[in-house]
Structure formats: C-alpha cells, structure tokens
Amino acid sequence: MSGIKDKLLGASGSATGILGFLGGYQVCHNACLALVTFLTFLGFTVAGMPLLFLTRVAIPFWSVAVVLLITMTLLKYVKMSHLSTKMLILNSGLIIAGVPVQQVQEFNYIFWIIGGTLILFSIGWYFYEKINQNKKELNNRS
Numbered sequence: 181m182s183g184i185k186d187k188l189l190g191a192s193g194s195a196t197g198i199l200g201f202l203g204g205y206q207v208c209h210n211a212c213l214a215l216v217t218f219l220t221f222l223g224f225t226v227a228g229m230p231l232l233f234l235t236r237v238a239i240p241f242w243s244v245a246v247v248l249l250i251t252m253t254l255l256k257y258v259k260m261s262h263l264s265t266k267m268l269i270l271n272s273g274l275i276i277a278g279v280p281v282q283q284v285q286e287f288n289y290i291f292w293i294i295g296g297t298l299i300l301f302s303i304g305w306y307f308y309e310k311i312n313q314n315k316k317e318l319n320n321r322s
Contacts, residue, residue, distance in 0.1 A: 267302070269302040278295070
C-alpha cells in the first residue's frame with residue numbers, strides 16, 4: 181500500500197513541478213498546494229495557504245535567476261566555463277515563462293508562448309542529438 185502512496189505522491193509532486201512555470205506569479209500557489217497535498221497524505225489538516233509569504237519574494241528570486249542566467253551566459257561566451265547551450269536555452273525559457281511582474285500579467289500568454297517554445301526547442305535539440313548519437317554508434321558497430 182505504501183508503494184502506491186509513494187508513486188501517487190511522486191506523481192503529484194512531478195506534476196506540480198512541471199506545471200509550476202505556467203504562472204510565474206502562481207508558482208508559490210502551486211508549491212503551497214503541493215505542500216498541503218503532502219501534509220494531507222501524512223494526516224495533517226491545513227487551512228489556508230502556509231507558503232503565502234513566498235509571494236513577497238517571487239520578484240527578488242526571479243531577479244536573481246535572471247542575473248545568474250546573464251552571468252552564466254557571459255561566462256560561456258567568454259570561454260571561462262563549459263556550459264551546455266541547451267541548458268542555457270532551457271533556463272531562459274523557464275525564466276521567460278515565469279515572469280512574476282504583476283504589471284505585465286496581461287501579456288503573460290506571450291511570455292508563456294516564447295518561454296514554452298524555448299523549452300520545447302531545448303528538449304527537442306537534446307533528444308535529436310541523442311538519437312543521432314545512437315544511430316552513429318549503431319552504424320559504427322555494423
């Protein structure tokens with residue numbers, strides 16, 4: 181029985197993580213719901229939103245993410261570090277899709293489209309290279 185509970189709990193956490201970027205301002209809400217779900221599985225009852233305080237720090241966290249992304253991009257192109265271009269594109273997509281600034285919320289769907297496109301491109305590029313690498317290995321064996 182605990183195996184099913186573990187799988188269900190893992191699936192709910194994964195779904196929250198995957199869909200969390202869809203509303204940058206609501207990421208805290210999704211994390212809070214995941215915490216409430218987790219506590220419910222443990223037998224605790226929670227009223228309200230226990231992580232509501234995180235909405236106050238969403239913009240500073242997002243700003244730090246932007247600064248870190250810019251820093252890592254500069255380090256990559258100055259040849260000071262060997263970072264994956266695919267990961268930089270993926271992270272750029274996540275940051276663009278998760279813009280938490282309230283003043284641009286009416287354009288949120290544009291950020292989702294641009295960020296989602298970058299994310300899908302990065303993931304597609306990764307699998308494209310893996311498939312081609314596997315094909316080359318198979319051809320070399322023959």
